[in-house]
Amino acid sequence: MLVASHLTRRFGDRIAVEDVSFELAPGEIFALLGPNGAGKTTTLRMLAGLIRPSEGRISIGGETLTSGNAARLRSRVGFLTETPGLWERLDVRRNLLVYARLHGLPHPEQSVDAALETFDMRGRAREAAAHLSKGLKQRVALARTLLHQPDVVLLDEPTSGLDPESAREVRDLILRLRHERRIVLVSTHNLDEVERIATRVAILRSRLVAMDTPTALRARLFGVRVRVALGQPGYRFVHVLRDAGFVDTVEEGTSLSIAVKDAAAAAPQIVRLLVEANADIQTVTAEKPPLEQVYLKLLDQS
Amino acid sequence: MMRILALLGKELADLRQNPAVFLPAILTGFFSILLPFIVAVIVPNVTGERLSDSSDFEIALETYRTEPSLRGLDPEAAVQAWIFQQFLVLLVLTPVAGSMSVAAYSVIGEKQARTLEPLLATPLTTFELLAAKVLGSLVPAVVLTITCFALYVAGVVIFAEPGAFRALFTARSIGIVFVLGPLAALAALQLAVCVSSRVNDARSAQQIGALIILPVAGLLVMQLTGNFVLTVPFIAFLALILAGVNAALIALGIALFDRESILTRWK
Numbered sequence: 285m286l287v288a289s290h291l292t293r294r295f296g297d298r299i300a301v302e303d304v305s306f307e308l309a310p311g312e313i314f315a316l317l318g319p320n321g322a323g324k325t326t327t328l329r330m331l332a333g334l335i336r337p338s339e340g341r342i343s344i345g346g347e348t349l350t351s352g353n354a355a356r357l358r359s360r361v362g363f364l365t366e367t368p369g370l371w372e373r374l375d376v377r378r379n380l381l382v383y384a385r386l387h388g389l390p391h392p393e394q395s396v397d398a399a400l401e402t403f404d405m406r407g408r409a410r411e412a413a414a415h416l417s418k419g420l421k422q423r424v425a426l427a428r429t430l431l432h433q434p435d436v437v438l439l440d441e442p443t444s445g446l447d448p449e450s451a452r453e454v455r456d457l458i459l460r461l462r463h464e465r466r467i468v469l470v471s472t473h474n475l476d477e478v479e480r481i482a483t484r485v486a487i488l489r490s491r492l493v494a495m496d497t498p499t500a501l502r503a504r505l506f507g508v509r510v511r512v513a514l515g516q517p518g519y520r521f522v523h524v525l526r527d528a529g530f531v532d533t534v535e536e537g538t539s540l541s542i543a544v545k546d547a548a549a550a551a552p553q554i555v556r557l558l559v560e561a562n563a564d565i566q567t568v569t570a571e572k573p574p575l576e577q578v579y580l581k582l583l584d585q586s
Numbered sequence: 587m588m589r590i591l592a593l594l595g596k597e598l599a600d601l602r603q604n605p606a607v608f609l610p611a612i613l614t615g616f617f618s619i620l621l622p623f624i625v626a627v628i629v630p631n632v633t634g635e636r637l638s639d640s641s642d643f644e645i646a647l648e649t650y651r652t653e654p655s656l657r658g659l660d661p662e663a664a665v666q667a668w669i670f671q672q673f674l675v676l677l678v679l680t681p682v683a684g685s686m687s688v689a690a691y692s693v694i695g696e697k698q699a700r701t702l703e704p705l706l707a708t709p710l711t712t713f714e715l716l717a718a719k720v721l722g723s724l725v726p727a728v729v730l731t732i733t734c735f736a737l738y739v740a741g742v743v744i745f746a747e748p749g750a751f752r753a754l755f756t757a758r759s760i761g762i763v764f765v766l767g768p769l770a771a772l773a774a775l776q777l778a779v780c781v782s783s784r785v786n787d788a789r790s791a792q793q794i795g796a797l798i799i800l801p802v803a804g805l806l807v808m809q810l811t812g813n814f815v816l817t818v819p820f821i822a823f824l825a826l827i828l829a830g831v832n833a834a835l836i837a838l839g840i841a842l843f844d845r846e847s848i849l850t851r852w853k
Contacts, residue, residue, distance in 0.1 A: 295850060326850075329849065329850075332707050333707075334703070334706055334707060334845060334846075334849055335845070335846045335849060335850065336846070355709045355710070355711050356709060358707060358708060358709050359708070359709045361707070363703075363704065363707040365700070365703045365704050365707070367700045369699075369700045369701045369702075369703060369704040369705075370701070371596065371600060371699075371701055372699065373600055373603035373604060374596065374599055374600060374603065378596070378599055382592050382593065382595065382596040383704075383708065385588060385589065385591075385592030385595075386589050386592050386593065386705075386708040386709065386710055387708060387709065388588060388589070388709070412603075425704070428704065
């Protein structure tokens with residue numbers, strides 16, 4: 285379990301992070317969203333034991349992070365920094381080997397071999413890091429982050445600047461970490477990525493603006509709605525649904541958007557009512573506003 | 587210790603990939619070796635005048651009348667031996683010059699290459715980081731000093747008067763090259779690494795080199811003019827002072843190294 289409790293960090297008069305609290309369980313992928321300067325990297329650095337919170341407490345696996353145990357607890361955390369940070373003149377293998385030794389792994393050579401295999405880098409092991417593409421560098425950096433099998437994995441914009449194929453590879457790796465029951469915290473601007481991988485989302489603007497699952501955040505902001513696409517104009521059926529208690533029914537051309545409490549429970553009743561009214565139903569879907577819309581609305585409200 | 591060795595291994599591997607960084611040290615070493623040969627061997631051969639005929643070197647002959655292992659040298663060999671021994675102080679400069687740029691870039695270089703943050707996210711302690719950084723520049727410097735000394739001795743054996751090389755194996759000579767030299771280099775490099783962890787520009791750290799070069803150069807001039815003789819007891823005294831300075835610099839380096847400032851304030 286990773287617990288951040290009332291974390292605050294000040295730099296002089298400026299408050300970078302204020303009163304941020306959350307608890308993350310193994311197998312969770314937690315996405316930290318927020319505009320530039322919102323305190324995402326500062327939060328990650330505090331969690332990685334690199335900088336101390338001005339106030340608040342961090343605990344990793346039940347042990348509170350202090351200056352006395354920071355060095356030891358850092359071995360339970362893997363931190364992927366915003367840039368890969370590889371030693372460019374050294375080859376991939378040497379880059380990983382130094383970190384394997386810094387983490388005190390009992391069999392550094394074998395650990396590096398295993399990491400190279402996992403990350404499909406065995407063929408490039410002897411290449412200088414400087415000669416790798418940005419995507420491959422990020423892959424090596426991820427391998428370095430996970431080399432010591434950390435319980436907590438902190439990823440600062442892991443797909444920033446990557447081409448779609450490399451970004452997908454990184455996302456797949458992150459999903460693999462979930463199956464390995466690690467705690468993953470991702471700071472990102474990529475909302476599409478969050479949609480695909482995150483189990484929970486926090487929106488940060490120095491303070492936590494919101495925190496929940498993507499579905500719950502949507503429901504909180506936009507409610508739950510069912511959309512029915514018809515073969516006829518929708519206005520003919522609005523009264524049918526309103527009369528049946530679906531008061532917030534909106535017609536949009538040949539579609540109807542209906543506010544419900546629970547999409548799965550309400551959909552059969554809506555379909556039955558429309559079929560009885562001779563509607564030509566084409567599709568019935570739960571409305572899902574893009575996460576971007578949720579994010580922007582939450583930031584507007586903050 | 588394992589973590590120091592791990593990072594030291596990386597430092598040395600990095601230097602092997604970039605040997606040009608040691609060019610200034612190699613040049614300093616080369617000129618440190620060449621200069622006494624110009625004075626003691628080349629100039630007398632070109633002018634046809636023996637050094638022992640000059641009253642300027644009376645001090646050399648005086649010195650060697652009191653040095654048991656050198657009493658049997660003929661006057662010309664004694665003067666040459668004296669010159670070669672005095673210039674040993676220059677060899678002390680070689681490791682410092684060689685490692686100063688490496689040490690100066692040690693922390694700021696990692697920061698500029700954005701490799702420092704992942705490194706600080708490991709269990710590495712500040713002492714381990716600084717120790718590896720200092721050793722990473724000291725080890726090659728000491729290797730270079732030993733190489734220069736070996737070449738110096740070989741040159742003296744080949745080109746100087748017979749027996750002059752014996753002056754390079756007295757307690758005084760060995761103390762200068764193998765005790766004072768590395769200790770002075772260690773102090774200078776620690777200072778450079780300390781500065782490197784506090785500045786935003788490696789050039790600022792490199793300028794610290796002048797602090798060590800100036801006293802060494804002063805020592806050389808004072809010796810040549812006969813105003814001062816670097817005796818064995820004085821070498822031991824200096825070594826003790828330098829050891830104390832080094833111990834203080836370790837504590838200072840750890841106190842000055844502020845992980846938070848380095849990560850959050852440097853751009």
